[in-house]
Amino acid sequence: MKPLLSVKGETPAGEKKEASGDVLAIRGGRPLTGRVEVKGAKNLATKAMVAALLGETPSTLRDVPDISDVQVVRSLLEVHGVTVNDDANDEGTLHFDTSGAVSAHFEAIDAHAGASRIPILFCGPLLHLLGEALIPDLGGCRIGDRPINFHMDALRAFGAVVDKTYEGIRITAPNGLTGASIELPYPSVGATEQVLLTAVRAKGITELRNAAIEPEIMDLIALLQKMGAIISYEPNRVILIEGVDSLRGYDHRCIFDRNEAASWACAALATDGDIFVGGAKQQEMLTFLNVFRKAGGWFDVHEDGIRFCRDGDIKPVVVETDVHPGFMTDWQQPLIVALTQAHGTSIVHETVYENRLGFTQALVQMGADIVVHPQGIASPDRRVPRRALEQAAVINGPTPLHAADVEVPDLRGGYSYVIAALAAEGESVVRNVGIIRRGYEKFLTKLETLGADFDVIG
Ligand code: EPU
Numbered sequence: 001m002k003p004l005l006s007v008k009g010e011t012p013a014g015e016k017k018e019a020s021g022d023v024l025a026i027r028g029g030r031p032l033t034g035r036v037e038v039k040g041a042k043n044l045a046t047k048a049m050v051a052a053l054l055g056e057t058p059s060t061l062r063d064v065p066d067i068s069d070v071q072v073v074r075s076l077l078e079v080h081g082v083t084v085n086d087d088a089n090d091e092g093t094l095h096f097d098t099s100g101a102v103s104a105h106f107e108a109i110d111a112h113a114g115a116s117r118i119p120i121l122f123c124g125p126l127l128h129l130l131g132e133a134l135i136p137d138l139g140g141c142r143i144g145d146r147p148i149n150f151h152m153d154a155l156r157a158f159g160a161v162v163d164k165t166y167e168g169i170r171i172t173a174p175n176g177l178t179g180a181s182i183e184l185p186y187p188s189v190g191a192t193e194q195v196l197l198t199a200v201r202a203k204g205i206t207e208l209r210n211a212a213i214e215p216e217i218m219d220l221i222a223l224l225q226k227m228g229a230i231i232s233y234e235p236n237r238v239i240l241i242e243g244v245d246s247l248r249g250y251d252h253r254c255i256f257d258r259n260e261a262a263s264w265a266c267a268a269l270a271t272d273g274d275i276f277v278g279g280a281k282q283q284e285m286l287t288f289l290n291v292f293r294k295a296g297g298w299f300d301v302h303e304d305g306i307r308f309c310r311d312g313d314i315k316p317v318v319v320e321t322d323v324h325p326g327f328m329t330d331w332q333q334p335l336i337v338a339l340t341q342a343h344g345t346s347i348v349h350e351t352v353y354e355n356r357l358g359f360t361q362a363l364v365q366m367g368a369d370i371v372v373h374p375q376g377i378a379s380p381d382r383r384v385p386r387r388a389l390e391q392a393a394v395i396n397g398p399t400p401l402h403a404a405d406v407e408v409p410d411l412r413g414g415y416s417y418v419i420a421a422l423a424a425e426g427e428s429v430v431r432n433v434g435i436i437r438r439g440y441e442k443f444l445t446k447l448e449t450l451g452a453d454f455d456v457i458g
Pocket of ligand 1: 117150189412
C-alpha cells in the first residue's frame with residue numbers, strides 16, 4: 001500500500017488566474033499531485049435548475065458548480081421572470097422563486113443561451129406554466145450533428161404542436177399535455193430528461209421505454225419525487241410517470257460530477273501524478289474504475305473521495321463508449337491522453353457521438369501515434385444497436401509527447417489538451433481554454449493547486 005499523499009489547499013494566486021485567461025502557456029513534465037474537490041454534476045445541476053420552473057413554491061439547489069453552463073441556465077431562468085439568488089451563507093447553494101415566471105422572446109432567449117443546448121429542456125415546464133416554449137438554434141460542443149428529433153417527437157406524443165419559424169422553434173399545447181407511450185430510438189440522456197420534465201405534470205400515465213438511466217437521471221427523478229412527482233423505474237430501461245396536478249419546490253443536493261472526477265483520475269495517470277478527488281464516489285464510477293485499473297491505474301476509495309495514481313507502467317486497453325452502465329463517452333478523451341503512454345496498442349471505440357475523436361489530431365501533432373478509423377469495432381452483445389456514426393481510435397504507445405500550439409475544440413477535448421500539454425516535454429500554448437469553464441469549476445485554480453506549471457498569456 002502506498003503512503004497517503006499530502007493535501008494542499010487552493011492558493012490565492014490560483015484564484016486570481018481564474019478570473020481571466022483564454023490562452024495558457026503550459027510547461028510539461030511535472031506530475032500533478034494534491035487534492036481537488038468536485039462539486040455537483042454539470043449534467044444534473046443544469047437540469048435541476050430547469051425543474052425549479054415546475055414548482056409552485058421556491059426551490060433550493062445545493063452543491064451547484066460555478067461553471068458557465070450554470071450561468072447560462074441561470075440567465076435563461078431570469079429571462080423567464082424567475083428570481084435566482086445565491087445563498088450568502090452557503091457557497092454553491094441557489095434559491096429559485098418562480099412566482100413571477102413569464103414568456104420570453106426569441107431574441108432574449110437566444111442572447112442568453114450562449115452555446116448551450118439546455119433551452120430545449122425548458123419546453124415541458126414552460127408549456128405547463130405558460131402554454132408556450134420558444135427554442136432558438138441550439139449550440140453545445142462541436143462533437144457531431146446533435147439533432148433534436150427525439151425531443152420533438154416526444155413533445156408531439158404529449159400533444160404539443162411544433163412550428164418551425166425563421167427565428168427557431170415555437171411549441172404550443174392548445175389542448176394541454178397528455179401522458180403518452182414513448183419508445184426512444186436510442187437511450188438519449190436529453191430526450192429522457194425531456195420526457196421526465198414534461199410527463200410529471202401531463203394528464204395521465206406516461207410509459208417511457210428505452211430510457212437513459214445515467215446516475216444524473218436517477219438524481220433528477222429523486223428531485224422530481226421530492227417535488228411531488230410519481231415516477232417508478234421498471235426493469236429494462238422502462239420509466240413510468242403518473243402525471244400530477246401540481247408540484248412544489250424542492251431542496252436538493254446535486255449528485256457529484258463523475259465526469260470531472262474521471263478527468264482528474266486520467267490526469268494523474270497521464271502525468272504520473274497522485275490526485276485525491278474529494279467528493280468522488282465509487283458507486284457511480286464502477287465502470288470507469290475497472291478500465292482505470294486495467295490501464296495500470298491505482299485507486300483507493302475513502303469516505304470523502306478517491307485517490308488516483310499509477311501502479312507501474314500504463315497498459316493498453318480496448319474500450320467501447322456506451323450509455324450507462326457502459327463506459328461514458330465523456331471519459332474517453334482524457335483516457336486517450338494517458339493511453340498515448342501505454343506500452344502497446346489500445347482501441348477506443350466511440351459509439352455515442354459521430355465526431356468525438358477529432359480532438360486526437362492535436363495529440364498526433366504532439367507526437368502521439370493515433371489513427372482514427374471511420375468505422376468502429378463490432379461487439380456481439382451490444383446494449384444498443386450499431387449506428388452508422390461510429391469511429392474507433394487506435395493508439396500505439398508509448399510515444400513521448402512534445403510541446404505544440406493547439407486550440408481547444410470542445411469541453412472534454414479541451415481538458416485533454418491541457419493534460420497532454422502537462423505530460424509533454426517543453427512549453428505548449430493552449431488556446432480557447434474558456435470553453436473548459438463550461439464544465440470544470442475553478443479549473444485554473446485546481447491546476448495550480450496540483451502543481452501545474454503554467455501562465456495565462458492571453
Ligand atoms: N440524439 C439524436 N436525436 C436527439 C437526441 C440525441 O439523434 O433528439 C443522438 C445524439 O446525436 C447522440 C446520441 O443521441 O449521438 C446521444 O445523445 P444524448 O441525447 O444522450 O446526449 P445529450 O443529452 O445531448 C448529454 C450530456 C453530454 C453527454 C451525453 C451522453 C448534458 C448537458 N450533456 O448530452 O455531456 O456526453 O449526454 O452521456 O447533459 C459533456 O458533458 O461534455 C457532454 C457533451
